[in-house]
Amino acid sequence: MPQAETGTTPPAADPSGVPTAAAEQGPAPDNPHAGESPMVRQQLKAQVIDTRPELPPLPTAPQPVLPGLPQIPQLVDTRPSPEPPARPHQPVGDPEREAPRGVLSLAAGGKIEPEPAARRQSVAAGPAAPAAAPPPQASPLGEPVVLIGNPKLRSEPRAFPEIGERVPDSIVDGGEVDGLIVRAASLRGDDHRHYAETRQDSFGLYAMTPVPGGPVFMAAVADGVGSETWSHIGSAAACRLLAEEIGGYAEAMLDPARENRLQDNCQELMDKVAGRLAMEADSRDLNKKQLSTTLVGCLFGPAAPVRRAVMFAVGDSPAYVLRARDFQPVFTVEQEEIASSGTNALPTQIGRVSVRVAELCAGDMVLLCTDGLGNTMRTPAVRRQLAEWWGEPGVPGLPAYFWQLSFRAQSYGDDRTAVCVWVR
């Protein structure tokens, strides 16, 4: 059942508990920024105190062994047991249960196909299968589940943002290309909804023109830096420009023989994207920093002989590989113990581009997201629930995917964007 805010009702919205003297002050302004005396957003960043040791260890991926560019090692023996695990937050009508996907699905008893290779063959033999699958059953999703705390902030859009080129509250997309099944959504954070501000996250999905042995798909996620007014333009432009620029690099990036050049190629690619983003700022008469955005991308190669994926990032938007219901972070997580000067961001502060290569097998899922989702995943309950929804065999339908990503989490009011790519 969705855990709507049951039990104790938070008194937040109820002004009756407020002393009379205060009540006479009238309602709080909707937007505390409007008309205030000057507040400078200091560079001083509130540091997380010593959270790392407290956190449950993030997924215990074996450390990469390949010299030079690290690879996510294959895990062959850690498939989940045939028994389906408990589903603590099973929502009403989780579509993944009711809509088996043709030949790729778990049987009702939870038998899992043993061999990745066999799966890929199943895909190839697939077209006739859907007809045999039972039709999905309609089922209401209800309100999103609450996974952290008891949010007093409501999750609903209020006034329309008054800003140039505002973007829709949320967008959902999906598709399938060469054995990759894609679900993507970008949701405006509840803070932005409350304050009638626009969503600043973006994503991009790009199927490539098929060339034998060539790249097949690229996904990108970008998080516009919160303090910059035009960062929603910046994040959207970064995704678009990456797609426009990657063509010249994609083949080389995926070529194992040219892996020694991979870091340089990614760096050069990001420099190009940054250069064009800076030009975009000029053409709009904006300061370059006003378009500041992170950018994380993943380039997928063809299924055969082995599915390679190159992941690259500027800034703190994370990527994970979900394998055996375990989210393995792709990039090294930086220590947050010490005050940092903020995340790297295009176009002005690229730093060293994070680059990783993964060899994927059937059943893996690559997740690119913004920290609006990534930060919540430090909570075990969130990781567990997402693994439930997105682990094998599940590829949710679009409505279910949007509903899942809409889970509630007290104090996490940031925009939330996630692109999931399942490997078949």
Added chain:
Amino acid sequence: MSQQVLPFYLVCDESGSMSGAPVDAINQSLPELHYEIGSNPVVTDKTRFCLIGFSSKAEILLPLSDLSTVTQMPMLKASGGTNYSQAFDKLRETINNDVNALKSQGHQVYRPAVFFLSDGLPNDDWHQSYQALVDPVWRPHPNILAFGFGQADTQTIQQVATTKAFIANGTLGPAAALREFAKSLIRSIVNSGTSSAAEQAGGATLVMPDNVPGFTTIEADQV
């Protein structure tokens, strides 16, 4: 239950010299602070507030709280001397307990922010207590904004601050200046709890006032 929590501490001088208009101004501002923070769900979901009063002794007047669950705000009462050691010791102990409690509940705790307000010269040697409070080895050491007015000594206030110091400059009377102080505290909490104000830390960046009417801003003394 792993929320992001940004704790705020108001450490307020309630020595005898604060009696009358100054203490009244703060007391009138507290319900306003309560309302502004407690009724803003964006902010109240992420922030906690604690009030410590000090004179010859220091006392927790409001334990670290989610203001949306607080029904009554405490009042300051002016009496006694001005003992900074007491204030800093109590503050350090309180922060330590609070942060440990929050972490044991699984929360991610951001560096606490302290608004320190004083009107007088301390009548004790407070440096040792202060060093313990700002010791970088002690992980939850807070960011301190210090406000001085009345008899407060500029250099002392500057030394107490780790980030910014504000000295009343006489352009406003004590009551008006303290109302401005309270407003700047409210704005700091509201804006810090609002993710659009944050850099990218998902709503946990301390947003400090740049200028406060009636006060002159001084950079904190570098230790």
